Amino acid sequence: MKPEGHLFSHMPRLSKSRYLGGLQCDKRLYLETHAPNLATPPDEATRAILDMGTEIGVLARSRFPGGVLVEAGYRQTQLALEQTSSLLADPTVPSIFEAAVLACGVLVRVDILERVSGDSAAGSTWRLIEVKSSSRKKDLHLQDIALQTYVLQQAGIGLAGSALMHVNTQYALDSAGVDLAQLFTLHDVTEEIAPRLIELPEQLEGMRGILERPEAPIVEPGAHCHAPHECPFWAHCTKDKPARWIFHLPGQTRTIQGLREQGIETIDAIPQGTKLSRVQELVRANEEWCGAKLPHALRQVRYPVHHLDFETIMPAVPRFHGTRPYQVIPVQWSNHIEYENGNILHQDYLAFGTSDPREELLARLLESLGTEGTICVYSQYERSVLGALADEFPERRADIRAVQKRLWDLFEVIQAHYYHPAFGGSYSIKSVLPAVVPSLSYTDLEIQGGAVAAREYFRMAFEVSDWVEQARIADALRAYCARDTLAMLELRRSLLQKAEGRCT
Numbered sequence: 001m002k003p004e005g006h007l008f009s010h011m012p013r014l015s016k017s018r019y020l021g022g023l024q025c026d027k028r029l030y031l032e033t034h035a036p037n038l039a040t041p042p043d044e045a046t047r048a049i050l051d052m053g054t055e056i057g058v059l060a061r062s063r064f065p066g067g068v069l070v071e072a073g074y075r076q077t078q079l080a081l082e083q084t085s086s087l088l089a090d091p092t093v094p095s096i097f098e099a100a101v102l103a104c105g106v107l108v109r110v111d112i113l114e115r116v117s118g119d120s121a122a123g124s125t126w127r128l129i130e131v132k133s134s135s136r137k138k139d140l141h142l143q144d145i146a147l148q149t150y151v152l153q154q155a156g157i158g159l160a161g162s163a164l165m166h167v168n169t170q171y172a173l174d175s176a177g178v179d180l181a182q183l184f185t186l187h188d189v190t191e192e193i194a195p196r197l198i199e200l201p202e203q204l205e206g207m208r209g210i211l212e213r214p215e216a217p218i219v220e221p222g223a224h225c226h227a228p229h230e231c232p233f234w235a236h237c238t239k240d241k242p243a244r245w246i247f248h249l250p251g252q253t254r255t256i257q258g259l260r261e262q263g264i265e266t267i268d269a270i271p272q273g274t275k276l277s278r279v280q281e282l283v284r285a286n287e288e289w290c291g292a293k294l295p296h297a298l299r300q301v302r303y304p305v306h307h308l309d310f311e312t313i314m315p316a317v318p319r320f321h322g323t324r325p326y327q328v329i330p331v332q333w334s335n336h337i338e339y340e341n342g343n344i345l346h347q348d349y350l351a352f353g354t355s356d357p358r359e360e361l362l363a364r365l366l367e368s369l370g371t372e373g374t375i376c377v378y379s380q381y382e383r384s385v386l387g388a389l390a391d392e393f394p395e396r397r398a399d400i401r402a403v404q405k406r407l408w409d410l411f412e413v414i415q416a417h418y419y420h421p422a423f424g425g426s427y428s429i430k431s432v433l434p435a436v437v438p439s440l441s442y443t444d445l446e447i448q449g450g451a452v453a454a455r456e457y458f459r460m461a462f463e464v465s466d467w468v469e470q471a472r473i474a475d476a477l478r479a480y481c482a483r484d485t486l487a488m489l490e491l492r493r494s495l496l497q498k499a500e501g502r503c504t
């Protein structure tokens with residue numbers, strides 16, 4: 001590796017994450033470098049997704065036998081650079097994992113650096129491989145690989161090519177076990193990134209200029225803060241915005257952008273006559289609204305009314321025979337049954353053990369749902385999970401189709417006939433429940449969201465061996481899924497009361 005010159009030594013160092021942040025927003029780049037403490041730490045759901053990416057990255061290394069990991073962590077830059085240098089110079093090392101390379105004031109860690117020819121540091125050529133847990137190539141991946149390629153080239157490392165390795169969702173697990181060669185797809189992107197390499201020196205120059213400013217650039221928060229990723233500085237950048245800030249208007253970004261261009265800062269300042277969607281009109285009115293047809297819509301249910309919710313996992317590495325990466329696997333359901341006399345019965349199922357739970361889960365579900373009554377759900381997700389089960393178990397298809405015909409979507413009813421200002425334009429059950437049934441929420445639960453439930457299920461089934469811990473997770477999962485179905489039941493009841501009282 002060429003030594004890092006003095007030219008960039010006085011400047012704040014760029015890194016891959018700062019560069020990618022800088023592509024999203026100049027202010028993000030500045031804050032990530034100079035004030036990272038202003039970022040909101042990732043919540044549990046985000047951490048669950050990040051953990052999956054880490055697991056895939058580690059698994060991908062198994063495809064490169066004999067590869068050596070640079071053990072020094074992300075805060076041990078000097079040590080990581082030294083370890084990488086010695087591995088590059090060691091002709092017995094076929095691949096390096098997490099190689100640290102610094103050039104032009106930019107530090108990168110390369111997922112996999114594979115030696116493709118040569119047996120010395122000077123004479124070797126390498127292939128750079130970026131591993132992603134996603135199922136397809138994205139533009140951001142190419143930006144990411146282009147930066148790494150540029151830094152390695154500037155460091156004098158001979159590159160034969162650059163590649164992206166991602167999960168192949170067409171692969172199905174068979175009885176021979178996980179086949180890593182099929183689980184991952186390798187795309188050579190050497191030619192695709194070539195035009196980006198030409199742009200990079202200027203881009204990096206621009207970013208360095210931003211970092212040298214005495215203060216963060218002024219950037220108005222907007223749609224760009226949410227794509228391609230949620231910016232962690234959103235709470236910081238919007239802390240002084242009014243509660244009824246125009247950006248809280250739900251719906252098309254174009255409409256909101258148009259209003260902002262007219263200088264409209266709050267929802268209350270939207271001029272009369274502005275073309276808005278029905279939901280936007282409701283948010284602007286900021287009042288509870290019960291549509292005239294709400295009572296009729298709620299009375300469409302037949303007793304006993306079942307309230308059904310699935311919890312699912314989508315393992316990147318398939319666990320069960322015949323399943324594919326990221327295939328949705330139901331592992332749990334809850335059913336609160338309300339009888340006409342007001343009695344309530346709760347039934348549920350939680351898969352245990354490491355074998356495919358779907359057949360038993362389905363059999364128990366069909367027993368619980370029986371053949372009578374409406375099945376209340378919240379969104380179309382349960383319908384799609386049932387459809388996948390019908391494909392998997394054709395012998396139960398007729399029973400499943402009969403169940404699907406009884407589904408009744410409370411989400412659609414609320415969306416069409418009711419609004420409360422506390423929804424803030426969102427009809428997710430987490431927004432609707434506290435507004436309509438303030439006495440019931442998720443805040444007392446250990447698990448409060450689907451992503452965390454999926455991660456905890458995975459831990460319980462495949463990672464934890466202590467049965468006490470397994471039992472604790474199982475209790476938390478059952479409590480969470482049961483709350484979803486109880487929430488539906490209480491929402492139905494409360495809305496019916498509203499519909500029959502002051503709503504009508």
Ligand code: SF4
Binds near residue numbers: 027219234
């Ligand atoms: S929240 Fe938006 S404006 Fe603020 S730093 Fe992030 S991307 Fe930039």
